[in-house]
Amino acid sequence: MYEIRLHSRGGQGGVTAAKLMALAAFRDGKYATAAPFYGAERRGAPIVSFIRIDDKPIKIYSQIHNPDLVVVLDPSILDLVNVFDGLKPDGKVLINAPEVPEKASGYNVYYVDLTGIALKINLIVAGNPILNTPVIGALAKMGLFSRESAIDAIKEMFSDERNHKAALMAYEELI
Amino acid sequence: MSGTSATEYICKCTSACAGCSSSLILRHVLKAAGPDTVLVVPACCTSVLQGVWPNTAFNIPIYNVAFAAAAAVASGMAAAFESLGKNTNVIAYAGDGGTVDIGIQAISGALERETNFLYICYDNEAYGNTGMQRSGSTPMGARTTTTPGGKTHKKKDLDRIIAAHHLPYMATACSAYPQDLVKKVQKALSIKGPKFMHILAPCPPGWRYDSSQTIEIGKMAVKTGLWAMYEREYDNLTINGPTKAAMIKPTPLEDYFKMQGRFSGLKEEQIRTIRGEMERNLRMLKAEAEGC
Amino acid sequence: MLTISTGNNAVAAAVKQANPAVVAAYPITPQTEIVEQIANFVTNGSLKSKYIPVESEHSAMAACIGASITGVRTFTATSSHGLLYMHEMVNWAAGARLPIVMANVNRALGPGWNVWAEHTDSLQARDTGWLQVYVATVQEAYDATLMAFRIAEDRRVYLPVMINLDGFSLSHITQQLEENEIGDFIPPLVLDHAIDTKNPAGYGCMTSSSDYFRIRYDIERSMRDSVGVIRETEEAFSKSFGRSYSWTEDYQTEDAEILILSMGTLGKEAEVAVDILREEGIKAGAMRVRWIRPFPNLNLGDRELVVIDRNYSFGFGGILAASVRAKTGRECYNVIAGIGGQEVTYMDIAGFVRNRRIGEESWFGVDA
Amino acid sequence: MAERERLAISRPKEGACGNTGTWRVFRPVVDKEKCNSCGMCAMYCPDGVIDENYEIDLVFCKGCGICATECPKKAIEMVREGNTTSQ
Numbered sequence: 042m043y044e045i046r047l048h049s050r051g052g053q054g055g056v057t058a059a060k061l062m063a064l065a066a067f068r069d070g071k072y073a074t075a076a077p078f079y080g081a082e083r084r085g086a087p088i089v090s091f092i093r094i095d096d097k098p099i100k101i102y103s104q105i106h107n108p109d110l111v112v113v114l115d116p117s118i119l120d121l122v123n124v125f126d127g128l129k130p131d132g133k134v135l136i137n138a139p140e141v142p143e144k145a146s147g148y149n150v151y152y153v154d155l156t157g158i159a160l161k162i163n164l165i166v167a168g169n170p171i172l173n174t175p176v177i178g179a180l181a182k183m184g185l186f187s188r189e190s191a192i193d194a195i196k197e198m199f200s201d202e203r204n205h206k207a208a209l210m211a212y213e214e215l216i
Numbered sequence: 217m218s219g220t221s222a223t224e225y226i227c228k229c230t231s232a233c234a235g236c237s238s239s240l241i242l243r244h245v246l247k248a249a250g251p252d253t254v255l256v257v258p259a260c261c262t263s264v265l266q267g268v269w270p271n272t273a274f275n276i277p278i279y280n281v282a283f284a285a286a287a288a289v290a291s292g293m294a295a296a297f298e299s300l301g302k303n304t305n306v307i308a309y310a311g312d313g314g315t316v317d318i319g320i321q322a323i324s325g326a327l328e329r330e331t332n333f334l335y336i337c338y339d340n341e342a343y344g345n346t347g348m349q350r351s352g353s354t355p356m357g358a359r360t361t362t363t364p365g366g367k368t369h370k371k372k373d374l375d376r377i378i379a380a381h382h383l384p385y386m387a388t389a390c391s392a393y394p395q396d397l398v399k400k401v402q403k404a405l406s407i408k409g410p411k412f413m414h415i416l417a418p419c420p421p422g423w424r425y426d427s428s429q430t431i432e433i434g435k436m437a438v439k440t441g442l443w444a445m446y447e448r449e450y451d452n453l454t455i456n457g458p459t460k461a462a463m464i465k466p467t468p469l470e471d472y473f474k475m476q477g478r479f480s481g482l483k484e485e486q487i488r489t490i491r492g493e494m495e496r497n498l499r500m501l502k503a504e505a506e507g508c
Numbered sequence: 509m510l511t512i513s514t515g516n517n518a519v520a521a522a523v524k525q526a527n528p529a530v531v532a533a534y535p536i537t538p539q540t541e542i543v544e545q546i547a548n549f550v551t552n553g554s555l556k557s558k559y560i561p562v563e564s565e566h567s568a569m570a571a572c573i574g575a576s577i578t579g580v581r582t583f584t585a586t587s588s589h590g591l592l593y594m595h596e597m598v599n600w601a602a603g604a605r606l607p608i609v610m611a612n613v614n615r616a617l618g619p620g621w622n623v624w625a626e627h628t629d630s631l632q633a634r635d636t637g638w639l640q641v642y643v644a645t646v647q648e649a650y651d652a653t654l655m656a657f658r659i660a661e662d663r664r665v666y667l668p669v670m671i672n673l674d675g676f677s678l679s680h681i682t683q684q685l686e687e688n689e690i691g692d693f694i695p696p697l698v699l700d701h702a703i704d705t706k707n708p709a710g711y712g713c714m715t716s717s718s719d720y721f722r723i724r725y726d727i728e729r730s731m732r733d734s735v736g737v738i739r740e741t742e743e744a745f746s747k748s749f750g751r752s753y754s755w756t757e758d759y760q761t762e763d764a765e766i767l768i769l770s771m772g773t774l775g776k777e778a779e780v781a782v783d784i785l786r787e788e789g790i791k792a793g794a795m796r797v798r799w800i801r802p803f804p805n806l807n808l809g810d811r812e813l814v815v816i817d818r819n820y821s822f823g824f825g826g827i828l829a830a831s832v833r834a835k836t837g838r839e840c841y842n843v844i845a846g847i848g849g850q851e852v853t854y855m856d857i858a859g860f861v862r863n864r865r866i867g868e869e870s871w872f873g874v875d876a
Numbered sequence: 877m878a879e880r881e882r883l884a885i886s887r888p889k890e891g892a893c894g895n896t897g898t899w900r901v902f903r904p905v906v907d908k909e910k911c912n913s914c915g916m917c918a919m920y921c922p923d924g925v926i927d928e929n930y931e932i933d934l935v936f937c938k939g940c941g942i943c944a945t946e947c948p949k950k951a952i953e954m955v956r957e958g959n960t961t962s963q
Contacts, residue, residue, distance in 0.1 A: 063682045064512045073512075075682035079538075079623070100776040102677045103853040222928065228936040229923045231893035234900075235940035240922035252705045256574065264714055267892030272710030275888040277703045279577060280712040281570065282596050288567030292532055292574030292582070293703075295558035299529040299580060304705055322570065325563030394919055420940075428941030428954070431920055605883045666882065701885060710886035722881045729880070 043185070044105045045092040048124050049114035052084040054173030058114065059090035061177045061194050066094040068190035074099045087118050094185070108132060112180070114155070114172050119144045135179060137172060153179045153215045155207075162210070164203045171207070174199060178208030182215040223247065230265040230273045235427025237391035237434060238262065238338040238417045242309060244394045245336060246276055248401035253305040254279060254293060258286035258319060260311030261345045262338075284318045286310045287326035290333045298332065305405055306333040312353035313343045316372045327381040327410045334404045334411040337374070338391075340419035348422040356493075357486040358478045360422075366481055370493060378412050379448060386412040387447040392434025396456065400447065416443045424477025433475055439467040442494050444501055453504045463498055513685040515678040518646045519585065519611045519671065520545035522653035524555050525690045526609075529580035532560035532571035537623045538675040539587040539613040546583075557583075565590035569597035569608075576606040577711065579702030581657065584608065587675060588615035588629045595633065601668045602637025602727060604712065605701065607660035608668040610638075611653065614772065614818075615675040616848035624849020625674040627771060627819040631800070631827045637727045639669040639734055640801045642771045644757070646683040649673050651751055655741050658694045662741075664733040666699070674772045674818075676849065688749050731802050738799065755804035757796040760786065764793025766861055767808060770816040771797050771828060774846055778816070780854035785861055792861055797828060806836055813840035814864050816857065820844055825869055841865055845872035891936075896923070900939030902954035904932050910951035917943035917952060 045062065049055030059075035066073040077090040091105040107127045116138040118124060125134070125148060134148045137155040159170035174195050181191035191212075195205040225246035232239040238261055246253065254277045257263050263280050267273045281289045286308040294306045310319060315337035323335060342360045343349040349362040352372035359366050378386055385407050389397040397415060404411035418434050420427040437443035441462040446455045455463070469491055473479040513521065520542050523531070531550075533543040549555035558575075562568045565586050572582040586594060591612055601608050612633075616626035630640060639659065643649045649671065656669040673679055703711070715723065738755075746752040759779040761767060766785075768778045775796025785792040793811075797804065817826025824830060829842035841864040846852045850873060860872070886892075911930060918926040920942050925933040932943075944952040 060512065060682045067510075067512055067684050072684065073682075075512075076677070077680060079676050079680060099683075100779050101854060102674075102681070102773040102777055103851055106853070224924045226924060227888055227890045227892060228925055228933060229891075229893055229896040229938070231896065232922065234938035235942055236922050240920065243922065243924050251708075254703055254705065265893070266710050266713045267886060267889070269713055269715040269719055269884045269886050271889040271892035272713055272886035273888070273892040274710055275708050277705055277708045278710045278713070279574070279703065280710070281573065282600055284566060285570035285573075285597060285600075288532075288562060288564075288570030289574035291560055291562070291567070292530055292571030292576070293578060294574075295530045295532075295560055295571070296575035296578040296580045296582075299556075299558050300578065321563060322567050325567055328563070329561065426941070428945040430922070430940070430942055431946050603883070701883060708888055710888075712884050713886045715884045719881070720884075723884055726880055726882050730882075 042093055042095040042099070043110070044108045045110045045112060046105050046108040047090040047092060047112040047114065048118050048122060049088055050118065051086050051088050052169065053114050054171060055088055055090050055114055057198070058173035058176050059092050061173060061198060062092045062180060062185065064194040064197060065177060065181070065186040065190045068193050069186045071096060072098050076102070078104060087122050110135065112176065113137060114176060116142050133183065135183065137176065151179070151183060151215060153211050155179070155211060158207050158210045158214065162203050162207055164207050171204070174204035175207040175211040178211035179215045182212045188212060225251070225274065225276045227273045227275055231267065232261065232265040233421055233427070235420045235430045237419065237430050238340060239265070240394065241338050241391045241397065241415050241417060244398050245307065245309070245401050248398040249305050249307060249405060251276065252303070253307060256281060256286050256290045256293065256306065256308045258310050258314040259283040259345065260314050262309055262311070264345060283314055284322055286314060286319055287322040287335060290335070291326045291329065291331045294332045308333060308335045310335070310337055311344065312337060312339040312341060313351045316352040316374045320377070324381065327378070327383055327412070330409050332408055332410070334401070334413065336413045336415060338415050338417040340417045340422055341371070342422050344419050344422050356490055357482040359481065360478070366486070370489070375414055378414070381410070382450060383412060384409045385447070385449055388414045388443070388445050390416040390434045390438050390443055390445060391418065392431045392438065393445070393458065396445065422478070425475055429475065436467060436472045436475060438462060440469050440472045441466045441498055442469065442472060444497060446501060453501065455501055455505050463502060469494070509687045511685055511687065512682050513646055514541065514680055514682055515646050515649045515673050516541035516613070516680065517545050518650035518685050519653050519673070520549070521685070521687055522650045523583050524549050525654060526581065526583070526657045526694055527555065528557050528583040530560065530572065530575035530582045531557045531584065532562050532568045532575070532582070533584045534562050534565045534568045534586070534590060536565070536587045536590040538615060538679045539585050539590070539611070541679070542585040542611055565594040566597055569594040569601060572608045573597060573601050573604060573606055576608050577604065577703050579697065579699040581661070581697050582608050583610070585611040585613070587613040588617060591629050591633060592617065598633050598638065599636045605666040606668060607666055607697065607699070609653070609656045609660055609671070610668065611671045611673065613675045613679045614672050622848040623675060625677050625772070625818065625846065626848050627672070630670060630672045631819050633670070634801055637667055637731070638801065639667055639731070639799070640672060641669070641799050642672045642797070644678065644773050644776045644796060646678070646681070646685050647751065648753070649678065650685055650687065651745065651749070651753065654690060654693065655745055658741050659734065659737050661694070661697045662737045663700065665730050665737050667727065667730055667734065672772070677773045693744070693748055735802050753798065755799050756806065757798060759794040761793035761795055763791060764811055765791040766793070766812045766814060766864070768792060768794045768814045768816065768857065768861060769797060769828060769832060771800070772818060774816055774818060774852060774857070777852065777854045778857050781857035781861065784854065784858045790861065800831070803831060803835060806832065808836055808838055812864065812866055813838055814861050815840045815842050816846070816860065817842060817844050818846035820847065839867045842869040843872055844869065895935050896938050897935045900937060900957055902939045902941060903934065903957050904937065904939065904941070904943050904952050905955050906930060906932065907951045907953070910949045912949055914948060916946050916948060920946045
C-alpha cells in the first residue's frame, strides 16, 4: 500500500486533488481511498487529506501517520505545520515551489511551480490560481499513476481543458 | 343551506361536546370541500372526537399526525398528489395550540414553500383537548387551568404573522357565520397554492357558558369588533359586512365578557388593554382595506 | 458503470436509481452532500422527484409521512441532532407502517459541538420500529440504499429502513463505486393501506387499551418477517449485481479463537488488526455487525469476544456489547472507542485484543 | 395466528361514538305549527342531526340547545328528559 498525505489550505482545492489522485489510480486499475480530514477549519486554514493506493481493497479508514509521500500544495504551510512528521525514511516530498524551500532541505524533495503554471495559463477561479489539477501531472511524473490516467481523471472531473494542459506542463516541469 | 351539497361527511355523531363549534365548522368545511378531500389533523379536539378504532365518524379520509406536524405532513401529501396527477384537496385542520404555538414553524415553512393546501386553524383560544390550558391564542384576562388568575399576556397576532407570508388567500371566519365560512372555504380551494383560514370557535366548557349560546357568543365576538372578519388575497384586503358594521357601531365589549365564565375577574386595565389592541387591529385593517 | 464516489454521493446515486416520488430533507453536516446531490439531480432533470426543502428535520420526516401514505416512494437523509429532532416522527413513520427510506450519517451529539462519527445518534432510534443497517464502504452505502427500498416496501415488512454510514470517515471519503442499472430490482410500490378518497378511512384515531397492543405487536411480527425478506433481497442482489451481503461481514472467523465485533468503518479497520494479530500467532477474527434491527442471530461459539462500541448508553455500557450479552448470554471485553471521531487505528484495535479483559469495559484513551 | 392488525385504520360508521342521544338532559321539541322551514336549526346544528324535513334524530342529538336558541320563530323548545309532554 502506498500512503500519501496532502497538505493544503482550505479553499486551495486539496480535497479535489485527493479525489483526482484516487480517480487516476483507479483508472490505472488500482484500489484507492481519498479521505480529507475535516476539522472546524475555514477557508485559509491548513488542512490535510489522506490518499491510499493499493492493488487490493483498502480497509483502513484511520489517518496516515507514516506516509510514503507528502504533498505540499502551499509552501507557506511549511512554516505552520511539520509536514515531514512521520515521513518514512525513504519517503518522498512534492512541494509546489519554484525551488527547494530551505525547510525542506535534507528530504527527498521534488518540486514544481504549480502556482506559476496556473498563472501562466490563466487557470484562475475567483482570484485563486488552481493547483489541484496541475499537481496531478506532477504526481504522474513521480510514477504514482500513469500520465494517461492522470489526464483522463482530470477530463472526467473538469471540462475546461486548461486543467489538463496545466497538468501536462507540471508533468514536464517537475524537478 | 345554499351553496353546499346536502351530503354530510360526518356520520352521526362525533364525540364532541354538546354545542361544540369546531364540529359545526368542520361539518361545513367538509360540505364545502366535497369528497375528494383529505384532512390532516394534529393533536387537538378533532383528533379525539372521531371515534375509537375500528370505527370513525368521518366519512372522509382523515390522517392523524403528531402535534407539530400538520403543515409538514400536508406538504408531503400535496407534493405526492401532485406527482400522482391528482387534484385531491389537502386540508390541515388544527386547533390554536397546534397552530400558534407548537406548529407555527411547520406552517411558516409550508407557506413559504407555496404548498398547495388549505390550513384551517379553529381557534377556541386554549388547549381544549387536554382540559383548557393556556395557548398563545388565549386572550388577556381569560382564566384557563394554567392561568387560574386570568392570562396576563396578550393574544398572539397569528393573522399578521400568516399575512407576512404574502399568500394568495387568507381569511378569518367565525362559527356563527356558516354561510360566510363555506364561501371562504370554496374560494380558498379554487385557488392553487397556500391558503389559510383562521376561524373563531367558541367552546362551551372551556369558555364557561351554556352550550345553547355557542352561536350567540360567536356573533357577539364579531359584533364587538373583537373578532374581525376579512379576506386577504395577496395584499388586497376586504373587510366583511359584519365587521364593517362593528367598525361603525360596535356592541360594548363588556357584554361579550359577561357571557363567559372564563372572563370573571377581568380587571379594568385588562379591558382597556384588550380594547386598545382591538381598536388598533381594526384601525390597521381599515387602513389596509382603504389602501393607505 | 465504474467510477469513484464519496459515501454521501453513493447514497444519492442509489436514490436516483430508486426514483422516489418525494424527497423531503433538511441539511446537516455531514449529511448535507446527499441532499445537495439530490437537489442537483432534481434541478438538472435526471431525477423526477418532488424535492421539498423543509424547514426542519421534524418536518422532513413529517412530509415523508404525508407523501408516503398516499402510496408513493419517499426518501430523506439526516444526521445526529437532525435525527434526534425528528425522533417523534421517526416513531410515527414506523407506527404508521410507512416504507420510508432514510440515510443517517452517524455523528456525535452536542455539547460540545462535534461533527465526527459516532453511532449514539441512530442507536437512540433503535426502539422505534425502523430497520437499521450499518455500512462500511462507499459501495456498500450504495448497495444497502438500493436494497433498503425493496425491503421496506415489501408487503411482509411495510416498515421504514435506515441506512447508517459513519460521518466523514465514510460519508466524505472517496472510493471506487460500481453503479448499476437496477431494472426491476425494486418493484413498483404497492402500499395496501394508502389513502384513497373513494374508500374513506381514519388513520391513527384513538385506539383503546384493549386493541392498541395488537397493532404494536404487528410491528414486531413484521420485524421478524423482515429477516426472511432481508435474506431474499440480499440473495437477489447478489444474483443481479454480484455483490454479496449478510447479517454480519465475517473475516477469518472460522478458526478464530477471539472475535472482534464492531459496526461501521471500524469493522473494516478490525480486519487489518486481525492480519497483524495472526502474524503474532493470535488467532483473531473480525465480525462486523451490519443489521442492528432486526438483530441477527450471532454464531459466536465459545470464542472470546472483544466488542468495540462507537456509542454509549450512560449508566449501562456499550450498546452492541449489551445487545450481544443479552442475545447470546456471552461475556465480552467491551471497548468504547471512536467516540466523536476519536482516531482509532488497526494498531489500536490489535492492542484491544492483546490486552483484553473479558467481563470488563474500557474507554479507549481514558486512563483507568 | 390472529388476523393482522397492521395499523389503526378506522372505517366510517354511524354511531361510531355510540348513541350520543343518551348524553342529553334537555330534548328539543319542534312545534311544527310555528316552524316556517327557514333551515337555521339544521344549519347551526354542530352534529347534523336535523334532516331536511326538520326531524331531529334523537338517537344522536346531544341536546345542546343551539337549535332552540337560534330558531327565529321560537318553534323549538328544550324539554327536560323524562318529561313526556311539553309544558
